[in-house]
Amino acid sequence: xxxxxxxxxxxxxxxxxxxxxxxxxxxxxxxxxxxxxxxxxxxxxxxxxxxxxxxxxxxxxxxxxxxxxxxxxxxxxxxxxxxxxxxxxxxxxxxxxxxxxxxxxxxxxxxxxxxxxxxxxxxxxxxxxxxxxxxxxxxxxxxxxxxxxxxxxxxxxxxxxxxxxxxxxxxxxxxxxxxxxxxxxxxxxxxxxxxxxxxxxxxxxxxxxxxxxxxxxxxxxxxxxxxxxxxxxxxxxxxxxxxxxxxxxxxxxxxxxxxxxxxxxxxx
Amino acid sequence: xxxxxxxxxxxxxxxxxxxxxxxxxxxxxxxxxxxxxxxxxxxxxxxxxxxxxxxxxxxxxxxxxxxxxxxxxxxxxxxxxxxxxxxxxxxxxxxxxxxxxxxxxxxxxxxxxxxxxxxxxxxxxxxxxxxxxxxxxxxxxxxxxxxxxxxxxxxxxxxxxxxxxxxxxxxxxxxxxxxxxxxxxxxxxxxxxxxxxxxxxxxxxxxxxxxxxxxxxxxxxxxxxxxxxxxxxxxxxxxxxxxxxxxxxxxxxxxxxxxxxxxxxxxxxxxxxxxxxxxxxxxxxxxxxxxxxxxxxxxxxxxxxxxxxxxxxxxxxxxxxxxxxxxxxxxxxxxxxxx
Numbered sequence: 085x086x087x088x089x090x091x092x093x094x095x096x097x098x099x100x101x102x103x104x105x106x107x108x109x110x111x112x113x114x115x116x117x118x119x120x121x122x123x124x125x126x127x128x129x130x131x132x133x134x135x136x137x138x139x140x141x142x143x144x145x146x147x148x149x150x151x152x153x154x155x156x157x158x159x160x161x162x163x164x165x166x167x168x169x170x171x172x173x174x175x176x177x178x179x180x181x182x183x184x185x186x187x188x189x190x191x192x193x194x195x196x197x198x199x200x201x202x203x204x205x206x207x208x209x210x211x212x213x214x215x216x217x218x219x220x221x222x223x224x225x226x227x228x229x230x231x232x233x234x235x236x237x238x239x240x241x242x243x244x245x246x247x248x249x250x251x252x253x254x255x256x257x258x259x260x261x262x263x264x265x266x267x268x269x270x271x272x273x274x275x276x277x278x279x280x281x282x283x284x285x286x287x288x289x290x291x292x293x294x295x296x297x298x299x300x301x302x303x304x305x306x307x308x309x310x311x312x313x314x315x316x317x318x319x320x321x322x323x324x325x326x327x328x329x330x331x332x333x334x335x336x337x338x339x340x341x342x343x344x345x346x347x348x349x350x351x352x
Numbered sequence: 353x354x355x356x357x358x359x360x361x362x363x364x365x366x367x368x369x370x371x372x373x374x375x376x377x378x379x380x381x382x383x384x385x386x387x388x389x390x391x392x393x394x395x396x397x398x399x400x401x402x403x404x405x406x407x408x409x410x411x412x413x414x415x416x417x418x419x420x421x422x423x424x425x426x427x428x429x430x431x432x433x434x435x436x437x438x439x440x441x442x443x444x445x446x447x448x449x450x451x452x453x454x455x456x457x458x459x460x461x462x463x464x465x466x467x468x469x470x471x472x473x474x475x476x477x478x479x480x481x482x483x484x485x486x487x488x489x490x491x492x493x494x495x496x497x498x499x500x501x502x503x504x505x506x507x508x509x510x511x512x513x514x515x516x517x518x519x520x521x522x523x524x525x526x527x528x529x530x531x532x533x534x535x536x537x538x539x540x541x542x543x544x545x546x547x548x549x550x551x552x553x554x555x556x557x558x559x560x561x562x563x564x565x566x567x568x569x570x571x572x573x574x575x576x577x578x579x580x581x582x583x584x585x586x587x588x589x590x591x592x593x594x595x596x597x598x599x600x601x602x603x604x605x606x607x608x609x610x611x612x613x614x615x616x617x618x619x620x621x622x623x624x625x626x627x628x629x630x631x632x633x634x635x636x637x638x639x640x641x642x643x644x645x646x647x648x649x650x651x652x653x654x655x656x657x658x659x660x661x662x663x664x665x666x667x668x669x670x671x672x673x674x675x676x677x678x679x680x681x682x683x684x685x686x687x688x689x690x691x
Binding site: 120123124126179180182185213214215 | 485
């Protein structure tokens with residue numbers, strides 16, 4: 085079953101007969117009909133919340149509104165055989181997108197043909213200051229994990245940390261952890277600490293495999309922090325790393341050992 | 353607002369209140385908000401792209417819960433289609449989001465303004481992209497369109513956009529000219545009727561004492577812009593409501609990049625209250641009538657701004673959660689320390 089068909093099957097679970105026939109009618113027309121339908125979807129389709137543990141093409145649609153799901157489905161019915169025309173049709177929608185349309189377009193990136201071409205749209209969504217557009221690329225979206233360069237990936241994760249967003253909702257968070265990102269997190273922490281501010285404790289989960297002397301110093305700082313979440317993060321990093329000094333340091337914090345916590349404890 | 357009472361007493365106008373009212377209104381200046389406690393407002397004409405975050409904070413504090421930002425010109429003519437496209441996009445994109453961060457529901461009207469209709473080569477291109485924006489969520493009308501210099505080109509694009517509004521089933525927000533206003537207003541209404549548009553779908557904006565009667569008689573909505581020096585003052589507005597009542601009348605600020613007041617609607621409500629206009633009439637002209645007129649677009653859901661703001665912690669603005677527990681982080685304007 086193609087992804088497009090799977091999306092439509094999911095729509096049928098939530099949509100009324102009237103909504104379903106509207107969607108069907110719009111996918112049988114020409115490109116202008118489809119583009120207009122994409123824009124007008126909320127006029128004909130409700131914002132019922134989808135509750136589903138399934139993924140389609142590695143995309144989790146849980147918590148989406150029905151109109152968002154319909155919009156993504158409409159985009160998957162575009163004919164991609166002529167690359168130039170396909171790109172032009174989608175670019176028009178991107179360039180004129182209202183916020184909820186932008187969210188649908190970004191959510192649909194994993195379904196688009198010619199993924200390399202859409203990289204700039206994806207990294208522009210990371211640059212966006214519109215929270216919901218940023219979230220559409222950051223969360224429930226496998227596109228960054230699959231296509232971002234290390235630089236673009238690190239920018240996404242750092243911006244999440246910087247803005248206090250839930251990094252555990254980023255797909256591929258652990259798989260794509262890397263040394264440069266660990267170093268950047270350390271640097272960000274130094275800047276924040278110098279200003280009397282903090283970073284979310286769970287950010288430190290990304291340094292365990294990339295410990296060095298500098299990061300180890302940060303971990304020691306976390307152990308003496310007044311914030312218990314920082315202490316927990318320090319203990320979790322030390323229990324995960326192979327870095328000898330960190331293993332030794334953990335022995336100095338009996339109170340944090342054999343406790344029943346994990347990174348999930350720090351996920352906010 | 354720009355009236356001098358010394359001049360009025362020498363040459364009394366028909367809209368001067370009683371001596372008692374005058375005294376009250378002169379003594380409340382700083383605490384006028386005491387008179388609007390518990391009221392909420394809808395400003396159906398305000399250009400927030402030209403305003404600061406301080407204005408957003410002041411608006412929500414004053415009880416303005418929803419606004420409409422009409423598309424207009426930016427003080428200088430645009431030179432290409434892309435600037436129009438980006439401007440329209442910002443009205444349904446960044447500005448809409450920015451407003452939401454202050455708990456204010458932001459709608460807009462989309463249209464080719466009268467001044468720039470005179471650049472016909474560009475106007476043709478703008479007309480082509482308008483339908484892309486008119487059907488978007490939260491676009492509550494075609495606007496602000498109409499006449500400025502009252503040229504043939506202005507008339508041409510006004511007519512074309514009236515047709516667009518019919519097709520889309522959207523209300524029309526009509527800008528009336530600064531110069532030769534009465535004639536321009538009459539012409540705008542006559543053309544709308546000629547195109548078979550129901551006057552109940554048309555909001556004639558920037559009315560004054562000279563235009564209001566004809567607008568109401570013909571069945572159109574009459575909007576009044578409270579804008580210092582060049583448009584209506586709110587004392588005059590109070591007299592209008594006293595004389596014509598509250599049916600199909602609404603008040604807006606049209607605050608923009610000029611010397612204008614984003615709080616014109618709540619301030620006018622306070623003055624109406626002080627001068628004895630009923631709470632129900634105040635509610636109609638500063639809130640409900642604008643909703644009734646523009647909700648004909650089917651794009652206004654009052655629960656979006658009448659129920660307490662739903663706090664979504666995932667919506668962050670530049671690293672700050674502006675909305676947290678419904679509270680907007682405050683900056684003490686008098687504090688030397690910025691932290």
